[in-house]
Amino acid sequence: MIDFLRGKVVHFETEYVVLDVRDIGYRVFTPNPYAFARSEEPIMMYIHHHVREDAIQLFGFATREEQAMFRKLLDVSGIGPRVALGVLAGGKPEVVAAAIQSENLTFLTKLPGIGKKTAQRMVLDLKDKLGAVDDRWMAATSMQLTMEAAPVASEANAAWAGAKEALGGLGYREAELDKAWNAMKDNLTGSETTDVLMKKALQQLFQG
Template sequence: MIDFLRGRVVHVEPEYVVLDVRDVGYRVFTPNPYALSRTEETIQLYIHHHVREDAIQLFGFTTREEQSMFRKLLDVSGIGPRVALGVLSAGRPEALASAIQQENLSFLTKLPGIGKKTAQRMILDLKDKLGAVQEGLPFAAAAGAPAAGPAAGAESDSAWAIAREALAGLGYRDAELDRAWHALKDKVKGDETPEGLMKQALQQLFQG
């Protein structure tokens, strides 16, 4: 089984990147592909090697924590690889762990592909398996309470707040996120998921 791959991103699609590893191109599905296109340097992705009867797929993550959380999510009935990937595109592992441990259905049901019943199964199946919440943002911030600022009130308790937190976890600065939101907010219809807004914002950030 492949544990990690180290190479250069040579192609980006909305759901995956192509990683050039010694002249072999690996298609790797990852939570936020456009974030990986920001650099031409060699990167390392931690891999979950998923084997089915009809396909062999690679899912890649920038940290061991994401890789571990992805595998834990797959243990939950009703969550497959694509849903687990969507969940991680909208929330960092420590935010997810905290929400599960605190039984925060409001946060969990805002994640892409997660309804109330699935959120309840996540809590039931994972609450006692996640250990201590990893060091990182306080839960209030991780769960989507944005920092104070002109746009904070409008973003509070919204899909954009979750998407913004996830983007901040990728290293984007507040000023960059404010510009991306300014460019997108007039196009938002109100029914977008955090994953959808995140993809739109990443495209905007990638374009500069």
């Protein structure tokens, strides 16, 4: 089974990148293709090699932590590779782990593809299978139960400033970016990184 690949990104779409490894192009689905696409140098991607009766797919991650969390999510009843990928697109592994351990269903149900029943299964199936989580992440996710909308907006705005600047460098106009931001900002948790917001904005832009 493939554990990692090292190569150069030669093409990317909203869900995957094509990684050139010694003149062989591997299509690798990843939580945020745009994070890899900006690199002009060879990169390493940690791989989950997923085999089904009707397909063989590669899922790639920037860190071992993402790879490990992806595999744990696949152990949850009702969560397949695409949903697990969406979860990691919506939150860092340590944040997702902290939300599970603190049984923060409010946070979990804001992740892409996760409804209340699935969030409950995540807690039931994974709470005792995750390692120790830094107290700061536990505190951050616990605050989601009581925090006002303003702090969430503040954190999201800070990450969006970096995302907007990067997207502007790709040629998108400010009016287009503001429209995308207005369409997605009310559905944010406040934990999204700049890279995640770039992906969400690009999805909005592609939808028109």
